[in-house]
Amino acid sequence: MTTLSELPDEQLLRLDHQICFSLHAAARAFGGVYRVALKDLDLTYPQYLAMLVLWEHGDQPVKRIGERLRLDSGTLSPLLKRLETAGLVRRERSVEDERSVTVRLTEAGAALRERALEVPRRISRATGLAVSDLTELRAMLERVTSALDAAATDEATLTGS
Amino acid sequence: MTTLSELPDEQLLRLDHQICFSLHAAARAFGGVYRVALKDLDLTYPQYLAMLVLWEHGDQPVKRIGERLRLDSGTLSPLLKRLETAGLVRRERSVEDERSVTVRLTEAGAALRERALEVPRRISRATGLAVSDLTELRAMLERVTSALDAAATDEATLTGS
DNA sequence: CACAACTGAATTGCGCACAACTGAATGACG
DNA sequence: CGTCATTCAGTTGTGCGCAATTCAGTTGTG
Numbered sequence: 001m002t003t004l005s006e007l008p009d010e011q012l013l014r015l016d017h018q019i020c021f022s023l024h025a026a027a028r029a030f031g032g033v034y035r036v037a038l039k040d041l042d043l044t045y046p047q048y049l050a051m052l053v054l055w056e057h058g059d060q061p062v063k064r065i066g067e068r069l070r071l072d073s074g075t076l077s078p079l080l081k082r083l084e085t086a087g088l089v090r091r092e093r094s095v096e097d098e099r100s101v102t103v104r105l106t107e108a109g110a111a112l113r114e115r116a117l118e119v120p121r122r123i124s125r126a127t128g129l130a131v132s133d134l135t136e137l138r139a140m141l142e143r144v145t146s147a148l149d150a151a152a153t154d155e156a157t158l159t160g161s
Numbered sequence: 162m163t164t165l166s167e168l169p170d171e172q173l174l175r176l177d178h179q180i181c182f183s184l185h186a187a188a189r190a191f192g193g194v195y196r197v198a199l200k201d202l203d204l205t206y207p208q209y210l211a212m213l214v215l216w217e218h219g220d221q222p223v224k225r226i227g228e229r230l231r232l233d234s235g236t237l238s239p240l241l242k243r244l245e246t247a248g249l250v251r252r253e254r255s256v257e258d259e260r261s262v263t264v265r266l267t268e269a270g271a272a273l274r275e276r277a278l279e280v281p282r283r284i285s286r287a288t289g290l291a292v293s294d295l296t297e298l299r300a301m302l303e304r305v306t307s308a309l310d311a312a313a314t315d316e317a318t319l320t321g322s
Numbered sequence: 323c324a325c326a327a328c329t330g331a332a333t334t335g336c337g338c339a340c341a342a343c344t345g346a347a348t349g350a351c352g
Numbered sequence: 353c354g355t356c357a358t359t360c361a362g363t364t365g366t367g368c369g370c371a372a373t374t375c376a377g378t379t380g381t382g
Contacts, residue, residue: 009278015292016281017213019299020191024210025231026302027188028369029309030181035370036313046338049185052178063360070186073361075339082337099347099360113174120177126312129305131176137301138180141187144290144298148190151287152197189339196340207368224330234331236369243367260330260377329378339368348359 037122041115047083048119050076054089055113059104061094088112198283202276208244209280211237215250216274220265222255249273 034045043051046069053068054060066076080103083089088109094100195206204212207230214229215221227237241264244250249270255261 012281013213013274013278014217015295016284017210017217019295020195020206021210021213021230022299022302022306023188023191024206026306026309027184028231029306029313030184031369032313033309034181044337045181045185049178049182052174052182056175056178061360066360069182070189071338072340074341074363077362079338097348097360101361117174120173123177127305127308129308133301133304134176134180137305138183140294140298140301141183143294144288145183145187145190147288147290148187148194152190152193192339205367222330227330232368233370235333235371238332240368258330258378262331323382325381327378327380329376331375331377333374334372336371337369339366341366342364344361344363346360346362348357350357351355352353 033123033126034119037119037126041112041119042086046071046075047079048116050079050083051088051109051112051116054103054105054109055116059102061100061102062091063100065103083109194284194287195280198280198287202273202280203247207232207236208240209277211240211244212249212270212273212277215264215266215270216277220263222261222263223252224261226264244270 031045034048038045038048041048049069050065053065057064057068062073062076062080065080066072069076080089080091084091087106090104090106091101092104094102192206195209199206199209202209210230211226214226218225218229223234223237223241226241227233230237241250241252245252248267251265251267252262253265255263
C-alpha cells in the first residue's frame with residue numbers, strides 16, 4: 001500500500017493541501033446548502049443536528065446529546081439555550097442526579113419534525129446525488145473519522161516523530 | 162438511479178442525519194488532528210491553508226487567496242492580520258490599485274515551509290490511510306461540493322418547492 | 323468632466339468549536 | 353463520617369465562517 005510518507009515532498013504537501021482543503025470546502029458547502037434549506041425552520045445546521053437527535057432518540061440529558069454529536073458543553077449549553085428560547089425544548093435539572101440536565105422536546109419542538117421532513121427532500125432535489133453515492137461517501141467519511149479519532153487519542157504519533 | 166426523494170420519510174430523515182452528521186464529524190476530526198500536528202508551528206488549520214496557498218502560488222492579493230479558499234474578507238482579514246502579527250506575512254496596499262492589499266511571505270513565513278513538510282507526514286503516519294483512498298475521497302468530496310455549489314446558486318430548488 | 327455603479331478590504335454582529343476553568347453534586351475510600 | 357476524586361453543566365476567551373454594512377478607490381456612462 002502506498003502511503004503519503006512515501007511520496008516526494010512536493011507532492012506530499014500538495015496532496016495534503018488538496019485533501020484537507022476539499023474536506024473543509026465540502027463541509028462548508030454542505031453548511032451553506034443546509035443554511036438555505038433550514039431558513040424556513042429558523043434553525044442553524046448544528047441546531048438541526050441536535051433536533052434530529054431529539055426526534056430520533058427522545059428526551060435525554062445534555063451529556064448524551066454531546067456523546068452522539070461529539071460536542072462538549074461549551075458548544076451545547078448556549079446552543080440548547082437558544083433552542084429553549086425559541087420554544088422548541090425545555091431544560092430541566094434531573095431529580096435523581098442534580099448535576100444532569102434533561103432536554104425535553106416541547107409540543108412545538110415535536111411538531112417541527114413534520115416540517116423538517118422537507119429538508120432532506122430539498123437537499124436531495126438540489127444536489128441530485130444518488131443514494132448509492134451518498135452511502136458510499138458516508139462509509140468513507142466514517143472510515144476516515146474513526147482513523148483520525150484513533151490517531152488523536154494517541155498524540156505521540158502526531159506531535160513527536 | 163435512486164435518489165433520496167424516493168425513500169420513505171423515516172429513512173429519509175435518518176439517512177440525511179447520517180450523512181450531514183458524518184461529514185460534519187469528519188471535518189471536525191480532521192481539524193482536531195491538524196490542530197495537534199500544527200501546534201509546533203503555532204498555526205491554526207485555516208491559517209495553515211492560507212500559508213499553503215502562499216507557499217504554492219507566491220505573493221498575491223487578499224482577493225485571490227479568498228477565491229482559492231472560498232473565504233471572504235470577513236474571515237480572511239482578521240486571519241491575515243494574525244499571520245502578520247506572527248511575523249509570517251506582510252500586507253501592503255497595492256500601488257496600481259489602492260483598493261487591493263497584497264499579501265507577501267516574510268523570510269520567516271517562507272522558511273516555515275520546511276517545517277510544514279512534516280505536517281502531512283504526521284497526518285499520514287497517524288491515519289495510515291493509503292494514497293489511493295485519499296485520492297478517491299478527495300474526488301468524491303469535490304463532486305459533492307460542486308453539486309452543492311451549483312445547488313446553492315439556484316436557491317429556488319432549496320427554498321421553494 | 324461629473325455622477326453613478328461597482329469593487330476590494332475592513333468592520334460588526336452572531337453562532338459554532340474547542341480549550342481551560344468554575345462550581346455544584348455525586349461517589350469512592352480510608 | 354469526612355475527605356478527595358470524579359462527573360456534569362456552565363462560563364470565558366480565542367478563532368473561524370458568514371451575512372450585512374461601510375468606505376475608499378476605481379470604472380463606466382452620459
